[in-house]
Amino acid sequence: MDLNLSPEEEKFRDECRAWLAANVPEPFAGKGLNEEENAEVVDYLKAWQKKVFDGGWAGISWPKAYGGRGAKLIEQAIFQEEWAKADAPMLINVLGLSLIGPTIIAVGTEAQKQRFLPKILSGEEIWCQGFSEPNAGSDVAGLGTKAIRDGDDFIINGQKIWTSLAHVSDWCLLLVRTDFEAPKHKGITALLVDMHSAGVAVRPLRQMTGDSGFNEVFFSNVRVPVANVLGEINKGWHTAIATLMNERANLGAGVYVGIKRALDALIERSHHINRGGRPSAQDPVIRQKIAQAYLELEIFKLNSNRALSKMSKSAVPGPEGSILKIFWSELNQRVQQTAMEALGTYGQLQDFDEGKWVYGYLRSRGNTIEAGTSEIQRNIVAERVLGLPKSYQS
Amino acid sequence: MDFDLSKPQKLLQESAKTFFSRECSPERVRELMATETAHDEALWRAMADQGWTGLIVPEAYGGLGLGLVELAVVVEEMGRANLPGAFISTLWAAALMERAGSEAQKAEYLDAISAGELKATVALLEASADWHPAAVQLRAEVEGQGYRLNGRKEFVTDAAIADVILVAARTSGGLIILVVKKDSAGVTITETPAMDATRKLYTVEFQEAHIEAALTNKVKDALEYSMGVAAIALSAEMLGGMQWTLDTTVEYAKTRLQFGRPIGTYQAVQHHCADMLLMTESSRSAVYYAAYALSEKDSMARHAVSIAKAYCSDAAREVGNLGIQCHGGIGFTWEHNLHLYYKRAKSSEIMLGDATYHREELARLVIDRAAD
Numbered sequence A: 001m002d003l004n005l006s007p008e009e010e011k012f013r014d015e016c017r018a019w020l021a022a023n024v025p026e027p028f029a030g031k032g033l034n035e036e037e038n039a040e041v042v043d044y045l046k047a048w049q050k051k052v053f054d055g056g057w058a059g060i061s062w063p064k065a066y067g068g069r070g071a072k073l074i075e076q077a078i079f080q081e082e083w084a085k086a087d088a089p090m091l092i093n094v095l096g097l098s099l100i101g102p103t104i105i106a107v108g109t110e111a112q113k114q115r116f117l118p119k120i121l122s123g124e125e126i127w128c129q130g131f132s133e134p135n136a137g138s139d140v141a142g143l144g145t146k147a148i149r150d151g152d153d154f155i156i157n158g159q160k161i162w163t164s165l166a167h168v169s170d171w172c173l174l175l176v177r178t179d180f181e182a183p184k185h186k187g188i189t190a191l192l193v194d195m196h197s198a199g200v201a202v203r204p205l206r207q208m209t210g211d212s213g214f215n216e217v218f219f220s221n222v223r224v225p226v227a228n229v230l231g232e233i234n235k236g237w238h239t240a241i242a243t244l245m246n247e248r249a250n251l252g253a254g255v256y257v258g259i260k261r262a263l264d265a266l267i268e269r270s271h272h273i274n275r276g277g278r279p280s281a282q283d284p285v286i287r288q289k290i291a292q293a294y295l296e297l298e299i300f301k302l303n304s305n306r307a308l309s310k311m312s313k314s315a316v317p318g319p320e321g322s323i324l325k326i327f328w329s330e331l332n333q334r335v336q337q338t339a340m341e342a343l344g345t346y347g348q349l350q351d352f353d354e355g356k357w358v359y360g361y362l363r364s365r366g367n368t369i370e371a372g373t374s375e376i377q378r379n380i381v382a383e384r385v386l387g388l389p390k391s392y393q394s
Numbered sequence B: 001m002d003f004d005l006s007k008p009q010k011l012l013q014e015s016a017k018t019f020f021s022r023e024c025s026p027e028r029v030r031e032l033m034a035t036e037t038a039h040d041e042a043l044w045r046a047m048a049d050q051g052w053t054g055l056i057v058p059e060a061y062g063g064l065g066l067g068l069v070e071l072a073v074v075v076e077e078m079g080r081a082n083l084p085g086a087f088i089s090t091l092w093a094a095a096l097m098e099r100a101g102s103e104a105q106k107a108e109y110l111d112a113i114s115a116g117e118l119k120a121t122v123a124l125l126e127a128s129a130d131w132h133p134a135a136v137q138l139r140a141e142v143e144g145q146g147y148r149l150n151g152r153k154e155f156v157t158d159a160a161i162a163d164v165i166l167v168a169a170r171t172s173g174g175l176i177i178l179v180v181k182k183d184s185a186g187v188t189i190t191e192t193p194a195m196d197a198t199r200k201l202y203t204v205e206f207q208e209a210h211i212e213a214a215l216t217n218k219v220k221d222a223l224e225y226s227m228g229v230a231a232i233a234l235s236a237e238m239l240g241g242m243q244w245t246l247d248t249t250v251e252y253a254k255t256r257l258q259f260g261r262p263i264g265t266y267q268a269v270q271h272h273c274a275d276m277l278l279m280t281e282s283s284r285s286a287v288y289y290a291a292y293a294l295s296e297k298d299s300m301a302r303h304a305v306s307i308a309k310a311y312c313s314d315a316a317r318e319v320g321n322l323g324i325q326c327h328g329g330i331g332f333t334w335e336h337n338l339h340l341y342y343k344r345a346k347s348s349e350i351m352l353g354d355a356t357y358h359r360e361e362l363a364r365l366v367i368d369r370a371a372d
């Protein structure tokens, strides 16, 4: 075990630190960095991602040939940590970067890699993940969106739901049913779908936060070239598993940055907000809760780094990623609740700190649902990590 | 950076695991529990033969001179076997001696500890039950070449088996550590029976006791360092106990049938097991990071120690709770070994500060510091 950075890793850290110090933009002026439907926010975030890409910092562990840096996973983690310290804005193409890109790298054709990966990194093409349907959520393999072969195309009909970022996306990794007779896992195909195709309609759904981070997406007679199959026809479940494993393992890295930022802001605030007649920071119960949030967040980072060390040897994320997913989603909920308590009567105000505490608190409820619910993650840990018998036929 | 045990560390882990499963069976633990001191001299000597009583003692004093990561590796296995006796007490004392002792004292005591010829403990707490060394009030009056001592120490682990008790006391010049040898005149040791019978607690009372020697070198730093070492060891021990409880519970869930199916098919049970794994693995991250940080004198070492002790203290108890729950009635019996681990977890949770104590330490580091 050696947690020291090697000389190259240290050099790398210094380089990222210097680059971030020189390039992190002024915070977005005005309200609603969370409101991804706001065109100005989208432009601001896209410009930032382009800058990151041009600087050579997007896709640190991705192959150089596709615009990545060809560095190790550990360097990716180092960069994330510097990112948090520099208080840099998030990258808007988060689904492309964390789950869809890695899936294309794992199962895509050479032509697909060359065509799609660089633009995922530069943010020129934003991606969404079209898995869930109204009747297929946790049991996503039960999906019904149809694809019928017509020459060199598939023709798609059906509906997706809860599709994050679809309203700003250029492309979608879509799961469709291509064999209607086969058992449910064996008739699925994964397609790379141009969201600007004729017949794609996106309808924003309002979340409990009040803004529209996700959507319904309708497909009516949408043509998709067979060349855009990711993986093999009727073996889309294999592709989907690669995506889901990456989702569980990778999403957390960005999450650490977000929670760290919230916690630092909370600690700073706690000295200036009164609760019961004294600064929150002096309330022994609040101190306990903030300290608990701090220590759990650090442990989450340590868990992530251990998983990375393991992954850099085995190359693929395993079912242990579910532990990370459970950890960060429930941690964020506790942190947001701690913030509400520490801020006392002020936390509930929409105009206090641009409403970020209200938003953060409400948004965290989605964390234990998106990317696989906590119940499903615990099923996975119990059955695939601990080897307990299956509780149901999946 | 590589957050994984190295090959030699894995070999050490294997040999410790084999050693303790052979030398420290649950039956042996039960026998020792019922003795006055829970100490097994033959087992202690066998551990010394492996070099483990001097695992982190510098080679110059007969130790193996290994780091705290290696220590955690071995102590985790002790925890898995629920090893009774004075290992952590002696470890704490050795680390304190190494930092606060003179060359001559180190040569005398550390060599003997490494050789397995000497067991020791530290007497810090008083009736105030405050783990901060600043709370020490016991006065040591200078008397001739040594000190005169009147008063008492509480919650001293393994005092009755210790050949030497290192006693924190106050003189007009500040904190010192008195070296109290076994059977010194004016020293009375009384057991205070506690929940965990595998690591006994004592009151140590001094009445006109004359103590010749003291450790006086940077006592405050030495106490902080040695308490860090002992807190890491306690956390590693709790981790081993959690791993045993998890493994035992998963095994049971696969084989115990109710309603015609293994109870492990029921999600209520599955999810308890998943949570036990999450807490065990998170404890592992925290323990090894803390061991590493303190070994490497990392600037985050104090944070890391409190993170590990706070997290493991809560997690060990909760893993125990879930383990008992998943076993049903058998888990509540004296006959099942679960309660041995459960009680040890409580003892380790409390010793050197529970989660509440260490969260307040962290609050001082991360909340108060942010203010200045």
Ligand SMILES: Cc1cc2nc3c(=O)[nH]c(=O)nc-3n(C[C@H](O)[C@H](O)[C@H](O)COP(=O)(O)OP(=O)(O)OC[C@H]3O[C@@H](n4cnc5c(N)ncnc54)[C@H](O)[C@@H]3O)c2cc1C
Residues within 6 Å of the ligand: A128, A129, A130, A131, A132, A134, A136, A137, A138, A139, A161, A162, A163, A164, A165, A214, A366, A367, A369, A370, A371, A372, A373, A374, A375, A376, A379, A392, B267
């Ligand atoms: C903020 C947000 C963003 C999202 N973004 C996307 C996206 O970009 N793309 C996308 O495809 N999807 C997205 N989703 C959808 C998400 O993946 C699903 O909501 C999730 O998988 C649950 O499916 P469901 O909503 O149909 O709930 P259901 O599957 O109906 O679950 C309802 C309840 O039943 C429980 N349950 C279901 N099956 C089991 C079982 N076998 N054992 C135990 N409990 C069970 C669940 O845990 C849950 O508590 C998003 C969701 C949210 C909240």
